[in-house]
Amino acid sequence: MALTASTMVPLGTQAPDFHLPDVVTNQTISLSTFADKKALLIMFICRHCPFVKHIQGELTQIGQDYLHSDLGIVAISANDAENYPDDAPDSLKALALELGWQFPFCYDETQETAKAYTAACTPDFFVFDSNLHLAYRGQLDDSRPSNGKPVTGADLRAAIDAVLADEPVSSEQKPSVGCNIKWKSTP
Numbered sequence: 001m002a003l004t005a006s007t008m009v010p011l012g013t014q015a016p017d018f019h020l021p022d023v024v025t026n027q028t029i030s031l032s033t034f035a036d037k038k039a040l041l042i043m044f045i046c047r048h049c050p051f052v053k054h055i056q057g058e059l060t061q062i063g064q065d066y067l068h069s070d071l072g073i074v075a076i077s078a079n080d081a082e083n084y085p086d087d088a089p090d091s092l093k094a095l096a097l098e099l100g101w102q103f104p105f106c107y108d109e110t111q112e113t114a115k116a117y118t119a120a121c122t123p124d125f126f127v128f129d130s131n132l133h134l135a136y137r138g139q140l141d142d143s144r145p146s147n148g149k150p151v152t153g154a155d156l157r158a159a160i161d162a163v164l165a166d167e168p169v170s171s172e173q174k175p176s177v178g179c180n181i182k183w184k185s186t187p
Contacts, residue, residue, distance in 0.1 A: 004121040006137055006175035015040070015132040016116035020076065020106035023093040029104045031132060034072030039135075039163040040128045041066075041156075043075045044119040044181065047095050048086035051178035052122050054145040056099060058153045059123075062160075063102045070164055073103035078114035079122070079182040081107075087182070114181055121178040127159045127169070135163050138173040 019030045034040045043059070045052045063073060075096075081088035089107045096105040108114050117126060127136035136159035143149040155174065162169045 003177060004180035006124050007118045007120045008173070008175055009118050009134060009137055011134050011137075011171065013134040015042070015126075015128045015134070016113070018108075018113040018116065020108055020113060022104040023089045023107050024096050024105060027104070029074055029106050033104070034074070037072035038070035038130045039160060040072040040132065041074070041160060042117065042126045042128070043073070044078060044114060044117070044122055044124040045075050046077045046079045046084070046087045046122045046179075047091055048084055049122040049179040050145050054143065055123060055140055055151050058140065058151045060099045060101060062153055062157070066160065067102050071160055075101070075103060075105045076108050076113060077105070078108035078111045078119065080184045081109075082184075084182050111181075111184060119181060121176060121180055123178050124176050125156055127156070127163055129163050135159060135169045136173060139176040144177065
C-alpha cells in the first residue's frame with residue numbers, strides 16, 4: 001500500500017463528463033444523471049482499502065442525510081480488478097447492498113474517468129456546484145485508521161452545505177490521504 005494524497009486539482013475546474021455502469025442497477029451514470037441537482041459529490045473509493053473501510057459508515061450516513069436534498073452523489077471505483085479482485089464489480093455491488101448505499105456506485109474499468117478527474121487515492125472526494133465547477137477537493141475529515149480521531153465527515157459536509165446554501169467554500173482545503181489507485185499496467 002502506497003500512502004497517497006489527493007492531487008488538489010485547481011478550484012473552479014469543470015467536471016469532466018463520464019458514462020459508467022452502476023454496479024447495482026447496471027444503468028449508465030453520467031453528469032446528466034445529476035442535471036437537476038445543485039451540487040454533485042463524486043467519490044473515488046474501493047472495497048479493499050483500509051482508509052475507505054475506516055469511513056464506510058460515514059459514507060453511508062452522508063448518503064442517507066442528503067438523500068432528499070439537492071445533492072447528487074456518485075461513488076466510482078477505478079482499481080485494477082484483475083489484480084485486486086475485491087474491487088471487481090460483483091464485489092463492489094455486494095458492498096453497496098450490504099451498506100445500503102442509496103447512491104450509484106460505478107466501476108471505471110478503463111480508468112479513463114479517474115484519470116480525467118486526476119484522482120490519485122482512495123478515498124478522493126470532489127464537490128461540484130450547479131455549474132459543475134469544482135468547489136471542494138480534499139479529505140472527509142481529520143480521521144485516519146490509526147490516529148484515534150472520530151470519523152465525522154466535517155470537512156466534506158461543510159463544503160457540501162456551503163454549496164447547497166450558495167455560500168463560498170473555504171479555500172483552506174486539506175488533501176485526502178489513502179491508498180493509491182491501483183492502475184493497470186500498460187504494455
